[in-house]
Amino acid sequence: MSNGSNSGSNKAVPISIEQQKLLASAIRIQILHAIAEVPRTAKQVADLLRQTPGNIHYHMQRLADGGLIKLVETREVSGIVEKYYQSVGTVFHPQLVGESPDPSDPPIKSQLMLTEQQIEQLKDEMVQLLLKWERIIPQAPTDRLKEVSVGVMIREVMKGEAEQGIQRGEGDHPDRGREDTNPREGEEHR
Structure with missing residues (x-):
């Protein structure tokens, strides 16, 4: 893709802790996707995401200041x-x-904005995905196999939690995409 963007691929872009903090917001993730393939103005993004231009301009300015979007x-x-x-x-x-930097093994997380129905659909799809992989019988020699732990946690971000995390420096979004964590004791997992 032109303009130095890698948005057309799933290759991970290395980011700093400061940049990670900027991604602790579902609206910022939506903005990144809205301008991944087609450059847009803040007004165009606001119209696309059905948000106010001032809100989108604020978030785009923060993303630009952090080097996660570029003026093209x-x-x-x-x-x-x-x-x-x-x-x-x-x-x-x-x-x-x-x-x-080791982009071959990044943690996998995201922030999403979903309805209750979409949350349930996502949970069902994640269970089905894990079941698919659990059923696979490895064909490779044992010495080439690696045991991995995969956990998926889907939880609601409480109102203001993302903004507080940004202010305290506890961004909850190192990666867009999927989450790969070990569940804590007592948490439901597949």
Whole structure:
């Protein structure tokens, strides 16, 4: 893809802890996807996501300041300067302090905005996906197999929690996509 974007692929873009904090918001994830393939203005993104232009402009400015979206074009239309932005990616690999980049093994997480029905559908699909993989009989020699633990946690983000996490530096979104965690004792898992 042009403009240095990797948004057309699922290859993870390494990001800093500060950039990770910026992704602790479902609306920012939606913005990244809205401008992944087609550069858009904040007004165009607001219309697409059915949000207020001021809200989207604020979030896009934070993403731009953090280097997660880039200004790729400006146009003057009737004396007004339109700024077109594009995301640098939609899959990210957070870099921990002292960690060298390893995009081949990123944690997998996301923030989504879903209805109750969509949440149930997502849970059902995740169970079916895990069942599919559990049924596979390995064909590779044992010495080439690796045992992995896969856990999926789907929980509602309480109102204001994402913003508080950003302010405290506890971003809850290192990667867009899927979640790969070990469930805590007592948590339901497949």
